[in-house]
Amino acid sequence: MGALRCFEAAARRESFSQAAEELHLTHGAVSRAVRAIEEELGVALFERRNRRVYLTDAGRVLHQAAAEAFGVIQSATRRLRRDAQHRPLVLSCEPTLLMRWLIPRLPGFSEAHPSVSLRLVAGGGAVAFGEGIDLAIRRNDHPVLPGTFAEALFDERVGPVCAPVQQARFFDGVRVHADAPRLHTRTRPAAWAAWAQRAGVTLPQGPEALFEHFYLSLQAAVAGLGVAIGPYRLVCDDLASGLLVAPLGFTPDGTHYHLLTPRPILPGTAEALLLAWLREVQS
Template identity: 60%
Template structure:
């Protein structure tokens, strides 16, 4: 008779082997997203590779981790149990790696939404470099959902998509928006003699595919009826703002993206700006340590806002 403590190493009672790290990573991403395709995109793998890794993990453990229904997947009770444990383990590993990297003099990566990066952050970046010449930051453009596992250390994002519960968010500033146009066109497109300088009905409107609801969100914020969709549409927010600078029409301009042009007189905002209910955050995998380079960056960003 073999006891539980002194049993043979091959006994199932003593099988403490872990599944492959790749399989666990695929499972963790699929569990968090509850979608194999989004998990594959996050991990830079194919849908088939993620699906096979999860299936092999299920075969190895002898339990179903997902319930598959009509092209959708849902965690089983066993899947939720494993997902919590794997997520905690991954977080511990990321934290240890982050601390080791932070202890070394190195370059770290800040991802920022493209238009905010071009029109607000980069024009002010020399001030940060002058204040903190010992902090080496690599700026990259990126928008929407992302993973810190992809090499990003910090990210600046607008609150227009759900964040994973493990992410730490520090609010930088509220989003304020308003219609803007080239200054010499303001009298033609706004009733500038009125107190609220209302936009004229026939003013040409500029739209963007990356924020298609910008005009409607502004109208709702100021209590106007829905805005007609007529007008030119551009592929990116930055292009619609440049079109406004060029005198092609009126664009919805977030204050932080147009403040330099408004303050210099290039653009005019006769109706002013109003908060639309969203805000920008600095995102990190865990709360920032006071006095750390990341905390210094946060303080500087809030100063600029």
Template identity: 55%
Template sequence: MISDDISDLRSQIDTIRLPPLAALRCFEAAARLESFSRAADVLHLTHGAVSRAVRLIEDDLGVALFERRNRRVFLTPVGRTLAQAVREGFGLVETAVRDIRAQTQAPALVVSCEPTLLMRWLIPRLADFQRRHPDLGVHLVAGGGPVTLGRGIDLAIRRDDFARPEGIHAIPLFRERIGPVCRADRVAAWFDHVDAGGPATLRKDAVLLHTHTRPDAWETWTRLTGARMRGHQAQSFEHFYISLQAAIAGIGVAIGPWQLVRDEIDNGILAAPLGFVEDGSAYHLLSPVAIGAHWPQALLLEWLVTAAM
């Protein structure tokens, strides 16, 4: 036995039967462009497919929607009425879908990162993260030193060369390792004993590249290794990444952190004849609160740690 309520509902559905959605889409495009051919191009269909879709609606409604004259089509009064209704209907659906997607998709994580690390390490690897997590957006912001989290910035990647505010959670990413680097084809000119089996040494005619943003880089390296650096020519640059670029250009020898030069070393552009030593500092991912295991931030943290290996 079928209830009256269900029978009434079925009756109402039958009385408002609509043309197929795909056919209405073809009709809307043809009405908007006043051309079956142009509608077919926009929808990536054939002219015949659009024409058949429109004819299907006309046969269903028993009226002509277009006047066909000299290979052009013009809406009839009934066609204009239907076209306006279809446009409004599609517009409402598109707005609703857009709103729902905006509500259900996770917002992009805003990550602040020191400029040189951002350009030379993070950005070249970011495509890998996007392939692994296509639904999680990451918006990168260049910045260094102290940072206020939770006010437009979700996370920050920083070297621990400044005092962190209380309450900030810091997760280690990698230890800083530094060493002299130069263009690979200049090694023989600026280093002795490279191929002799003994320890390589930096020649006095090598130009040492300094930077204002890390003024103690060479001093730190000599203190850690016991190397003597006297009488060398020097050239100074405003930013750290410029000194590394100068090394790539063959201007001199720079102190290069491993993570910032590893790609050029792997590609044979730069060389590090004296290797790398830990300088006692490290990079951390800073968060305003402890990162939960199932949070989007946890996916980024896991990837960062893996990328730093």
């Protein structure tokens, strides 16, 4: 292909020197490329006389074919580049973070970057790119697969939350009442124990309830059924609206969220715009 490109430029300009200048090569490199094609085909493509070159009949045949082929390739690459610019980025995100934090904030991203289209997919665990997913937001409680690049977003902070009407019943100053129902979730079964260890408190025996997903345990807390361990970004909107309270505040749990990609993010790309926005939206 490189040799054909040299030949096509030399044939179009009928000049090895001008072809070399166009392709940012030396005159000798263009001449050797053309000679290699002539030797491969067993025909002369140029007549060389008086320091000029002229296409032979065989050269005109090959030039027409090469010009058409390169024209088709150029048209296809333009179309692919145009389609890629308009193709939505497919972003996978953990379901509860997606519902309770990301989606409510996406109008701000669309307003700031109207040219970038996003398609959201709920998902968790390790990410295998190449299955229709371009980017993924994940907490670092799962291994990152080889060949995956991780851009840090924010630390995870957690704390006990409950409905405001139940605060006096479920909390006693800086403690959770022993008879306050503790709401657990299968997706983070050690959330209460991990919080207690980092907060330096001992959890007494008391009533408990188990839910399949974090979203359900948080909704149960909103309904006044008990106290849930609330990751800050999953409950910040409910705190702002008064649906939940966090009497003991929030403590870093040692985990972090990252934006995962199959390749490094280049400046100026849609991926770079999304990364910068995610880092700006911290609450």
